[in-house]
Amino acid sequence: MENQNTFNPKVSQDVSNKIVIGLERISEVFKLLLWKKAKHIGLSPIQIQMVTFVAFHASELCNVSHLAKEFNVTKPTISDAIKVLEKKGMIFKDYSPIDQRSYTIQLTENGKEIVAETSDFTSPLKAQIDSLDATELDSFFNTLSSLIYKLNQSEVLTVQRTCYACKFYQKTNDTSYCNLLQAILKNKDIRLDCPEFVAK
Template structure:
């Protein structure tokens, strides 16, 4: 539900959810049906593809999603209490772990710097060619709006 709260309409489909969460469409469809029955969301037909539907939270579903999205607040507060340099190190370590799991096909590829066509590593270190910024620890991105998968 938090995915539906924050992602654009074109990504709020059963197919996108299945890819993002590395689940089958059938599993996602079952969850969507359950949420529809509870009046937390509705499907709206796509204007461009008659076989597809986008998912839209209803008032109660939106309220639950906003409440649930703060599940990680204690962890975020603990990280925020650390010095900025340590936060950057932690971010890079976590992203390296995710990247390694991607490479081993344990989890699906994530839209982050290490998997991006724009990511470059040169004499001055990691760099985003699209944004024109150095990607030192604090600048690494997950779910970047300019992400393009490699290859």
């Protein structure tokens, strides 16, 4: 069994295994950078991710149920984070006029300042990606966007808003087209988080 383990360095690994190991290391970089920023400003990583998400997404996505799916955590974990953020004056609950038990999360001015303060935590990672040439970037992004879509289709990734899964997306031969924008999409135009996304 151990000889089949992707992380066993003694095994002659194929390229797929090496890519999995590479992705695991990149995910560790992301977590490390997020933790450093979190400790610096006195928030947890999930709290930073939540305020950042709320800042840039439609209000209907900023509720406990969706946030739990978005970050692959339990509803109680999201509720606990909301309590802390509310206590720190970074968010407020916008209750539904129809059902007072239902609410969305909105940012206060303090919350918006925190989003601005934490916006650079990925800079060391982005700097290395920026150093790739245009061909490498295009190939890397094409592979990454396809992988995200396939992981969603196999229900490993629960939430995504990429063009490939949108009802407005159409592919004919090798040409991608957005029926909402009424435009041909080049590889670089494919979005991983589209605000106009509507599931097929």
